[in-house]
Amino acid sequence: MHETNEDRDKDRECERDSKDVLPKRTEAELWQEAVALQSMADIFRIMARAYGSFSINKYAESITLFKTLPIAHLNSGWVQCQIGKCYSEMADYEEAEKHFLLARTLEPSMHKDMDSYSSCLWHLKKETALSTLAKDLKDADSQSHVAWVALGNAYNLRQDHEQALNCFQRAIQLNDQYAYAHTLSGQEYFALEEHDKAQAEYQLAMTINPRHFHAWYGMGQVYGKMGKNDLSLVYYQEAQKLNPSNGVLLYLVGTIQEKLDRAPDARLSFERAIKINPTNVVARYRLAKVLDEMGFMDEAIEELELIKNLAPNEPKVYMLQGKILDKMGNKEEALKYLTWALDLDTKSSHEIQGLIDKINKGSEEQDLNYDYIMDE
Structure with missing residues (x-):
């Protein structure tokens, strides 16, 4: 009996079907696969929650979540960088630097978020490290807005505000939706005493990202410089609400409240x-x-x-303590603290010496009054 074409087609189809059938897996293999999938889902869940907390400025919560990741994921450049950014926004720059450095060690070619690292180095006044980072980033990609921000921060640290502003404006040309570059431009305009332009940049940054507390802080700074303390307080308080874990913002709120006699x-x-x-x-x-x-x-x-x-060795502390002790009637102790302040601060020697002379004069007058009473 001859094999027909139809039979041959059926044979090939059966052969194909047999190849497509996956080998039957054991229950142990299925269980291992389910565990692996669950573990991956847990990792993604933690990362999503941690990044979500970061995006709404809940930095302490974000750090706590990131640190619950398995060590293999925790010790990745991206995660270490996110933790560094959290600490930086909380104004803990020394701790932030540790995590940024680890991120760069784990992934030397890392480029994203290095603008935050550059700002951290700026706050720590590490000019050499900042200049090196800026050069590395620009050499890697001269069309990167991140690189130009790092370069601008380096120029700012050298007090070259014109060059810094040029760098930040270049970053905006490369990415006009980059809120941080607008804020940094505003700070340069503020340093150059061009307050209208500074405010315009801060407003743009807030339009792009209403939760960008740096811009709210900048507006508060401008209004404070203009003597409009009521408005300054509004913006500082809004910045502090957006980032409640930053003690510097609370301090600034307090200074304006003090000026307003509150x-x-x-x-x-x-x-x-x-x-x-x-x-x-x-x-x-x-x-x-x-x-x-x-x-x-x-x-x-x-x-x-x-x-x-x-x-x-802070002379202002001894000076204030001397003043308070004088008001409390403890002249001897007041003179002791003011003398220490004088030794520590020659620049304010005239003011401090004036306080010392005033106390000594007051003591002499008391002695004269006492002698007069005794003579009577």
């Missing part, structure tokens, strides 16, 4: 700033001044004693 509010803001960063010497000093103004002189002295442990 001492109780200023006290609360400084205390909250210190809670975020207990080593914030400037916030502690301003808190001591507010406490003194409110009549809580003992509490002010306690605060100044804490500052001396953090900054033992």
Whole structure:
């Protein structure tokens, strides 16, 4: 019997079907596959939640979530970079630098988010490291807006505001929806005292990204410089609401409240700033001044004693303590602290010496009055 064409077609179809049939997997293999898929889903879930928290400025929450990732994923350039960005936005630049450095070590060619690293180095005043980073980024891609921002930050650190502005404007040309470049341009215009242009750049940044707290801070800075403290406070408070984990913003809110004679509010803001960063010497000093103004002189002295442990050679602290002790009637101790302040700060010697002379004169007048009473 001869094989027909139809039979041959059926044979080939059966052969093809037999090849397409997957080998039957064991229950153990199916279980391993399910575990692997679940593990992958968990990792994606953590990353999504962590990045979501970052995008709404919940930086501490974002860090906590990222750190729950398995070590293999935690020690990736991208994750380390995100953690670095979180710490940087919280104004913990030293900790941020550690994570950015690790990210660059893990992935030396990393380019994305290196603008944040450049800003971190700017805050730490590490001019050499910042210049090296900017050069590396520009050499890798001269058409990258990130590279031009890093270069602008390097020029700014050298106080070359014109060149810095040119770099930031070039970044905007390459990506006009880059909110951070608009904000940095605004800061350069502010440094050049072109306040209208600074405000225009900040407004553009806020239009692109309403949650970009840097731009709100910038507007507050401009209005503060113009003496419009009410408006300055509005923008600083909005920046602080957008980034509640940044103690510097709380400190700035407190300084404006102090200028507006809202001492109780200023006290609360400084205390909250210190809670975020207990080593914030400037916030502690301003808190001591507010406490003194409110009549809580003992509490002010306690605060100044804490500052001396953090900054033992800060003349303003000894000077303020001398003033408060004088008001409390402790002339001898006041003179001691003012003398220490004089030794530490020759620039303010005229003012400090004036306070010393005033106390000494007051003591002499008291002695004369006492002698007059005794003679009678």
